[in-house]
Amino acid sequence: MALANKNALRNTDDEGTRFNYWTKLPLVVKILILKLMTLSDQIALSSLSKQCQELIRPIPIHMRVMCVRHVGSDEPRLFSIDEEKNPCLCEVEDIWSRLTLSKSTIYRFILGIRAAEYENVIFKNFLSKIKKFSHQENSIKTKFLVWNLNENNMEFVEQLMPYFDPSSLEELRFHGTFNQRVYEYISSTIQWEVCKNLFVSMENVAIEEAPIIDISKFIHFDQLVIEVNKTNRNSIRRLIENFASGRHPIGSNFFIGCFNGIPISDVLPQREGLPEYSKFFVFPHNVIGHDDWVLAVSVGRRHVQAMICERDGWEDRYGGDCWIPRFCQSRVAMYMENIHLPSVSDGPVAYYNFD
């Protein structure tokens, strides 16, 4: 302990590292100094006296990233990184009331750890703490809210979502177990309704287990990406069948396409058992990103829904292997406006026949 104390008081003897006029500073200057400190320094300083606590309590927090973590116990902690990349791991009670100040802002708030075993307990504890310290509901102002969903934490989406202020939200991101229950809850929230971008990565969900969605609930998004990682020949077949089944209430046309204007017949050698592709669809780079292939596109009156398959690299495009097993992921994307959409009447769009 003595050694710890000795270490704890390093570098304080030198005059240049001390400022002995703190108590004489005007209040406004003290507050400005505190505002410019890192969060961990603010917390350390607030522990020194009640006066320091009072000074720091009304100072808003601005963080680049914040997430819920636990370190060696079931007790949740908040880990954050500010714009200058200073990390801070702190107790929830140390900052939550400041986080809920009207001027506090978190650029990206991340909830959930992928496949965390004890998250159920951690989130229960987290909820009980924040209930004590929140000034109001909808109090956390964040632009990007990220949920890493798993079986242990998805029940908490419903309980935690109300703590995030819808007026500041720009993008919702879900990774992992985005199942029917999560979809049904989240799509009924005000946060969903006001959000402009949605990203869903169903890493633990096979296509056949993916939620059945009502597309009318998605049309307000400026940008929507749904990734499905568990793909194989059967799941892609299933997805294509779903597209073609007409179950989606968009009365869509369906065809197979290839990104970048490359005739898919040039890329995919015709083999026995593979479908025939007679037409392709050119999709702008800035809409779906580089090195993406559009495997299937569903065209509605105002929007396009596309399943996009990404490959490992350009060279593979001309490889001789069958394409299906080589796709590392696929995603369904929907873009509403501002893009040129092909229509059946525009040209020769062929219907895909999987048989």
Place this chain on the structure above:
Amino acid sequence: MSVEPEVPIVQVEEVRENPVLYKIISSDNHVFTISEHAVKLSKTLWDLITNLGLTAENALDNPIPVENVNGKNMETIVQFCERHKYDEEEPEYTNYIREFVLPEWDRQLLSIDNEELFQLILATNYLDIQKLMDYCCRVIGDMAKDKTPEELRIIYGIPTDAEDDALERSASDSPGPSG
């Protein structure tokens, strides 16, 4: 209003680009010239200049006395303002992103002892120069970086609750101005 300088004028930086110059007299009667762009960084000085109706024609004939700031601090302040007079306006603070970099030139300027830094802060606060205040506060705030609470108490000389209570008691026990 015309005050004859008692000591030679300190020409901190020759100002060629802007013909409008103002004279400032510190509390210890040092006289400084400062350009219009530079003096605008001080809200207090600029308000004073505006209220006094100083113009390009009469500015140099009407030095502005600043009784709360001594020559040493005023020299630092004039250097700072001349250095930063053409800085672009700070971008709109988005509430999400706040980048704050203390430039090396300014760090050097503010490498002064505690007493001087304290006096400079008081002067800067009086003259209302936001950027210099930010930089001074950053220098003090940086002393706290990665320190333990025990270290912070020593670094800033922060009293304990008991000491604060004792100070409050002694302040309330002491007789007021009338008695």
